Amino acid sequence: GAVVSQHPSWVICKSGTSVKIECRSLDFQATTMFWYRQFPKQSLMLMATSNEGSKATYEQGVEKDKFLINHASLTLSTLTVTSAHPEDSSFYICSERREEWDVISYNEQFFGPGTRLTVL
Amino acid sequence: AQTVTQSQPEMSVQEAETVTLSCTYDTSESDYYLFWYKQPPSRQMILVIRQEAYKQQNATENRFSVNFQKAAKSFSLKISDSQLGDAAMYFCAYRSTVSSGSARQLTFGSGTQLTVLP
Numbered sequence: 448g449a450v451v452s453q454h455p456s457w458v459i460c461k462s463g464t465s466v467k468i469e470c471r472s473l474d475f476q477a478t479t480m481f482w483y484r485q486f487p488k489q490s491l492m493l494m495a496t497s498n499e500g501s502k503a504t505y506e507q508g509v510e511k512d513k514f515l516i517n518h519a520s521l522t523l524s525t526l527t528v529t530s531a532h533p534e535d536s537s538f539y540i541c542s543e544r545r546e547e548w549d550v551i552s553y554n555e556q557f558f559g560p561g562t563r564l565t566v567l
Numbered sequence: 568a569q570t571v572t573q574s575q576p577e578m579s580v581q582e583a584e585t586v587t588l589s590c591t592y593d594t595s596e597s598d599y600y601l602f603w604y605k606q607p608p609s610r611q612m613i614l615v616i617r618q619e620a621y622k623q624q625n626a627t628e629n630r631f632s633v634n635f636q637k638a639a640k641s642f643s644l645k646i647s648d649s650q651l652g653d654a655a656m657y658f659c660a661y662r663s664t665v666s667s668g669s670a671r672q673l674t675f676g677s678g679t680q681l682t683v684l685p
Contacts, residue, residue, distance in 0.1 A: 490675045538610060556673060558612035
């Protein structure tokens with residue numbers, strides 16, 4: 448079954464509004480979550496790494512003030528797209544990474560089902 | 568920095584036949600992980616198979632197997648007895664064994680869109 452959920456699965460908003468996307472770990476306390484952006488027929492581009500209890504680490508070129516990430520608990524990370532514009536329309540995917548210290552080679556990474564954002 | 572290259576944007580295969588998807592990567596590390604992920608039309612990323620670089624034996628998961636050539640930095644995916652449900656975008660990915668900083672992330676290739684013909 449699913450181990451990572453995202454809400455909403457799709458959202459349409461007007462230009463200038465803010466949209467919050469939630470990513471929940473369903474059966475694991477994830478200290479690290481990743482946020483990706485994917486344009487049609489393209490690969491996943493890492494936007495930021497979300498660390499529980501501390502500030503997120505953003506990739507080069509990603510605006511920190513536009514894409515606000517909060518990881519306040521071990522099971523929830525949120526991405527808020529502030530003052531959204533049509534160019535922000537994309538598919539956003541979160542992922543959690545598990546570190547099984549007893550079998551360290553199996554650093555499994557699980558992906559949420561994604562959120563399709565359309566900004567009108 | 569590591570890079571992952573998938574040189575086949577699109578591939579097609581007849582149902583029940585075998586297809587091989589190519590992936591090459593560049594790294595200066597000696598130990599790392601390699602993955603193949605599948606993204607069907609639902610857009611849900613699904614792990615297909617994984618390979619630890621220190622293991623010489625090629626990973627196999629049912630109809631999916633890899634040909635891992637460490638010296639050539641090549642990691643191809645073979646799908647045997649292709650099924651209609653195998654149609655998807657396939658991504659090759661690399662991760663360092665270093666567990667801190669930017670090395671914790673997956674580096675993805677550009678993807679190969681696989682079509683399965685009935």
